[in-house]
Every structure is written in C-alpha cells, then in structure tokens.
Amino acid sequence: MDESVSTLPGIQTSDDDERIICHVDMDCFYAACERLRDPSLEGVPVIVGMGYEPGDDGGVVATASYEAREYGIESAQPISEALDNLPRASVMPDDFSGSVGFYRPVDLEFYRSISDRVIDVLSSKASAIRVASLDEAYLDVTDATEWEHATAFASELKTEVLDEVGVTASVGIAPTRGVAKIASDHDKPDGLTVIEPSRVRSFLEELPLEDLHGVGPVTASTLREMGCDTIGDVAELPPPALAERFGDRGRELAARARGEGSDIVEPQGDPKSLSRESSLGEERDDFVAVRSRVADLAEAVAARAEDKGAQYRTVGIKVVKPPFDIHTRERTFGGPFADASLVESTALELLDEFTDEAIRKVGVRVSNLDFAADQAPLETWSGDEDASKDTDVSMEFEHQGRLTDFEQ
Ligand code: TTP
Ligand code: MG
Numbered sequence: 001m002d003e004s005v006s007t008l009p010g011i012q013t014s015d016d017d018e019r020i021i022c023h024v025d026m027d028c029f030y031a032a033c034e035r036l037r038d039p040s041l042e043g044v045p046v047i048v049g050m051g052y053e054p055g056d057d058g059g060v061v062a063t064a065s066y067e068a069r070e071y072g073i074e075s076a077q078p079i080s081e082a083l084d085n086l087p088r089a090s091v092m093p094d095d096f097s098g099s100v101g102f103y104r105p106v107d108l109e110f111y112r113s114i115s116d117r118v119i120d121v122l123s124s125k126a127s128a129i130r131v132a133s134l135d136e137a138y139l140d141v142t143d144a145t146e147w148e149h150a151t152a153f154a155s156e157l158k159t160e161v162l163d164e165v166g167v168t169a170s171v172g173i174a175p176t177r178g179v180a181k182i183a184s185d186h187d188k189p190d191g192l193t194v195i196e197p198s199r200v201r202s203f204l205e206e207l208p209l210e211d212l213h214g215v216g217p218v219t220a221s222t223l224r225e226m227g228c229d230t231i232g233d234v235a236e237l238p239p240p241a242l243a244e245r246f247g248d249r250g251r252e253l254a255a256r257a258r259g260e261g262s263d264i265v266e267p268q269g270d271p272k273s274l275s276r277e278s279s280l281g282e283e284r285d286d287f288v289a290v291r292s293r294v295a296d297l298a299e300a301v302a303a304r305a306e307d308k309g310a311q312y313r314t315v316g317i318k319v320v321k322p323p324f325d326i327h328t329r330e331r332t333f334g335g336p337f338a339d340a341s342l343v344e345s346t347a348l349e350l351l352d353e354f355t356d357e358a359i360r361k362v363g364v365r366v367s368n369l370d371f372a373a374d375q376a377p378l379e380t381w382s383g384d385e386d387a388s389k390d391t392d393v394s395m396e397f398e399h400q401g402r403l404t405d406f407e408q
C-alpha cells in the first residue's frame with residue numbers, strides 16, 4: 001500500500017511546508033438549486049427571496065441569477081426595488097406576474113440537500129475540508145495535486161460537481177485560504193483561477209480594496225484617504241501606519257494585502273463517510289489491475305476508519321468510465337462493523353459488474369458511520385439478507401460525506 005494512503009488529514013506530508021488550498025463557491029447558489037428542479041428557469045432572470053407576497057412590496061432578495069444581476073438586482077436588496085429594476089413583459093400590476101423575471105421563495109431544506117451532494121463530491125477530492133457555508137468550502141488539496149497541474153485538477157473538480165449534482169462552482173486555488181477565496185471570486189460565474197505562490201503579490205496588486213476580506217465601504221474610504229486605491233497600495237503602506245489607524249486589524253490588513261494568511265484547513269465535526277479514490281493510468285483496461293487497486297483502496301479506507309474509531313454499515317464503490325461516466329454501487333449491512341476484509345470483499349463484489357470495462361477512476365467509500373457503538377458480534381447481523389441491499393444510484397453516492405480522505 002502506498003505510504004500516502006494512510007495520511008491523516010491536516011498532517012503535512014509534502015517535502016516543503018507549502019500547502020495548496022482550494023476555495024469553492026457555488027454560483028448564485030439558491031437560484032441554481034431552483035433551476036435544478038425547474039429547468040424552465042434556465043437562462044432567465046431568477047430572484048430567490050424571502051418575505052415577499054404577490055401584490056405586496058415587502059421581502060428581500062437572497063440571491064439573483066446572473067441574468068437578473070444584469071438589471072442591478074443583488075442580495076439583500078428589497079424585493080420592491082428588484083421589481084422596479086426588472087423589465088416588464090407587459091403593463092401589469094406591480095409584482096412578478098408582468099416581469100421578465102421569476103421569483104422563488106427560499107427553501108433552505110432543499111438547498112441543504114443539494115449542498116450535501118456538492119460537499120460529498122468535494123470531500124472525495126481533498127485530504128481535509130472545511131465547509132464555510134451552504135455554498136462554500138475550503139479544501140486542502142496539497143496531496144491531491146501539484147501547482148503545475150492545479151488548473152486541470154480544478155477543472156476536473158468543477159466538471160465532477162456539474163456532472164454529479166448539476167450546478168456550477170467557481171474555484172480558486174492559492175497558497176492561503178484568504179487568497180484562494182479572492183481567487184474563487186475573481187472569475188465568477190463558472191470561474192477557475194489558480195494563483196501560484198510566486199504570483200500572489202502581483203495578483204493582489206491591482207485588485208480593488210473591497211476584494212480584501214474585512215474591507216467594507218467604510219474601511220475602503222479610510223484607506224483611500226490614506227492614499228490607497230488598490231490592495232497593492234495597502235501592501236506598500238508601512239504596517240505601523242495601518243496599525244496606528246486601525247489597531248490590530250490594521251496589522252491583519254497589511255498581512256492580507258501581502259497575501260500572507262493561514263493555510264490550515266481545519267475540518268469540523270465527525271465525518272459522515274470516508275473514501276479514497278484513485279485515477280487509473282495504463283491499467284485502465286486491465287481488470288486484474290483494477291481489482292488490485294480497489295483492494296488497496298478498500299484496505300486504506302478501512303485503516304482510515306480504524307484510525308478514527310469509526311464503524312460503518314455501508315460499503316460503496318465509485319467507478320468512472322471514459323470520458324466521465326460516473327457509476328456508484330453500494331451495499332448496506334444490518335449493523336455497524338469494522339472489518340477490512342469485508343470492506344474489500346464487498347467492494348470487489350460490487351466491482352464485478354464492471355468486469356472488463358475500461359475504467360478511468362475507482363473509489364471506495366464507507367458510510368453510515370458510527371463513532372460511539374461497540375462492535376456488535378458479527379453473527380447478530382451478518383446473515384441478515386433482507387437488510388443488505390444493492391443500490392444503483394448513478395450520479396449519487398449517498399451524499400452524506402462531509403469529510404473524506406482520498407488518494408489521487
Ligand atoms: P453567495 O455565495 O454570497 O452568493 P451566491 O452563491 O448566490 O452568488 P455568487 O455566484 O456570487 O457566489 O451566497 C450563497 C447563498 O447564500 C446565496 O445563494 C443566497 C444566500 N444569501 C442570502 O440569503 N443573503 C445574502 O445576503 C447573501 C449574500 C447570500
Ligand atoms: Mg456563491
């Protein structure tokens with residue numbers, strides 16, 4: 001088994017200290033979710049908001065699709081103002097019925113279910129993930145890619161989110177969390193921006209002050225009074241001048257403007273699933289080699305679960321066929337267990353369906369995790385055939401992963 005397979009999240013394994021941090025932020029997320037269940041909203045202005053009733057002018061905009069943003073509609077705007085901005089298809093009463101745009105009320109439960117699916121995909125690509133909000137996450141991808149391949153990595157990640165969930169993401173990759181976040185916002189929507197360590201200063205230099213985390217209109221106007229028009233200008237200011245004006249916050253601003261900041265992605269909570277996946281090279285057409293790779297991944301996943309003191313009820317595999325055809329299969333047992341050989345034999349049995357097919361990538365996952373329970377004796381459930389099921393959830397890998405490990 002490859003050494004890196006048993007790497008713990010957050011433990012640095014690369015030769016130098018430099019991490020590769022990826023920030024993912026979904027595009028007009030609530031609106032994108034609404035489009036998933038109503039494709040007729042595709043390509044037209046969509047406003048998702050709360051507190052609005054037709055004929056009434058209350059309520060605020062939660063988000064607007066990019067088509068609606070063309071008309072100056074933005075988050076936190078009163079719906080009445082949004083309605084004023086939207087062109088009218090005909091002369092109608094003052095509500096959405098006459099406008100060229102569409103309104104949908106916020107449905108957090110639905111957005112959360114989509115978010116879970118996105119996070120599940122992201123989790124399989126990173127050694128650590130921190131979910132910052134429903135539509136935003138930081139990933140430590142140091143062990144998954146290299147700077148030279150970061151663009152291809154990000155592109156594949158975006159494609160996987162789109163193919164598996166149906167929404168677009170903007171991705172930024174940089175050496176720190178702060179710069180990665182600025183990068184993901186840089187080319188929205190459907191953005192992809194990689195800022196290698198040597199480019200951090202020049203990337204930040206020309207950006208407007210407001211792109212810096214913690215700089216709102218008030219701070220920006222103070223900074224302008226101090227002669228700054230860009231982030232580069234802030235980086236040039238002597239830090240004591242900033243500290244004098246803003247106190248400790250000033251020192252932080254100076255550091256951020258120079259691209260300094262944390263590169264630690266601290267995972268939160270217990271993971272919902274643990275998985276490893278691996279791309280196949282030459283061996284993609286050699287089923288014996290594919291089986292051997294799946295066996296290795298199964299062993300790694302079981303070891304990872306053991307490290308974390310986790311038992312599992314579900315074992316699954318993911319098979320990606322060329323060009324990008326994702327298939328998942330899983331089997332759920334009647335009780336939690338921790339048994340590497342059962343993970344391996346189950347994964348290999350599930351793989352049999354794909355015998356002699358060309359396979360680009362394989363993954364193994366355990367889910368339905370249990371961190372507390374003592375292991376039930378095997379015989380209390382192992383013969384429970386009714387509780388064991390195969391599921392064919394192509395494009396859908398149980399979607400409960402929040403934190404997984406992987407090996408590329
Ligand atoms: P954002 O990522 O800030 O916005 P967004 O995803 O809609 O658009 P972008 O393409 O610019 O990333 O926020 C994510 C979701 O959070 C957004 O879809 C709706 C919700 N939200 C609010 O409810 N109120 C707000 O003021 C903001 C900013 C977001
Ligand atoms: Mg977003």
